[in-house]
Amino acid sequence: MSEDAFPAFYDDLEASLAEAWRRLEDGVKNRKSGFHCVQLGTCETDGTPSVRTCVLRAVDPAAGWLQVHTDRRGRKPAEIAREPRASVHAYDPAAKIQLRLTGTAVIHADDDVAETAWARTRDFSRECYRLQPGPGTPLELPDGADLPRADDPDLGRENFAVLRLHVTRLEWLYLAAAGHRRALFEWSSGTRRAAWLVP
Numbered sequence: 001m002s003e004d005a006f007p008a009f010y011d012d013l014e015a016s017l018a019e020a021w022r023r024l025e026d027g028v029k030n031r032k033s034g035f036h037c038v039q040l041g042t043c044e045t046d047g048t049p050s051v052r053t054c055v056l057r058a059v060d061p062a063a064g065w066l067q068v069h070t071d072r073r074g075r076k077p078a079e080i081a082r083e084p085r086a087s088v089h090a091y092d093p094a095a096k097i098q099l100r101l102t103g104t105a106v107i108h109a110d111d112d113v114a115e116t117a118w119a120r121t122r123d124f125s126r127e128c129y130r131l132q133p134g135p136g137t138p139l140e141l142p143d144g145a146d147l148p149r150a151d152d153p154d155l156g157r158e159n160f161a162v163l164r165l166h167v168t169r170l171e172w173l174y175l176a177a178a179g180h181r182r183a184l185f186e187w188s189s190g191t192r193r194a195a196w197l198v199p
């Protein structure tokens with residue numbers, strides 16, 4: 001690899017962190033980004049790890065959170081009520097960047113965060129929240145769920161929630177033939193620690 005081929009963040013901790021948040025922000029808007037869909041890990045109520053794909057909906061690098069939308073009737077809200085620690089994994093093969101974020105998850109259902117997010121959802125996306133019964137309910141037939149006709153555009157709002165992950169740890173991995181780069185960023189009590197790790 002020539003000297004010119006190294007990205008500016010290659011040996012720069014601050015730039016690597018900035019690139020991580022920049023990629024996540026891009027993932028919200030850019031459906032083709034490897035960070036548009038992320039894997040969210042929680043703990044089931046018996047402690048079993050549980051991982052699923054979610055669409056990344058919003059990111060605030062300054063405040064250190066990211067958010068996804070979910071159904072209040074699903075498993076995630078109950079899991080988070082019991083164990084708020086959660087993780088997000090994302091890998092963009094084109095960028096060759098893996099991010100592992102850990103923090104505290106908060107469910108927003110009846111507040112301004114949820115209202116603002118609901119106002120931004122399109123009617124097509126709202127259909128998921130109108131299905132009856134709720135997600136995960138066993139069915140006799142594969143198409144056994146009922147999608148009520150929605151004359152009211154806010155039908156389903158009562159089932160909609162925002163899951164916001166307040167990040168306390170971000171692990172960065174950049175793959176490069178000349179040598180991978182791995183770094184750990186941790187936030188605690190208003191201070192931040194940053195260190196390179198052996199990849």
Ligand SMILES: Cc1cc2nc3c(=O)[nH]c(=O)nc-3n(C[C@H](O)[C@H](O)[C@H](O)COP(=O)(O)O)c2cc1C
Pocket residue numbers: 037050052053054055056068069070071074075076135136
């Ligand atoms: C591409 C893709 C995107 C998804 N996006 C979301 C999402 O944004 N929010 C969500 O709750 N589930 C989403 N799902 C469904 C979840 O992966 C999961 O099946 C569902 O939320 C039920 O999970 P739970 O029982 O652990 O709550 C998505 C699935 C795929 C394949």
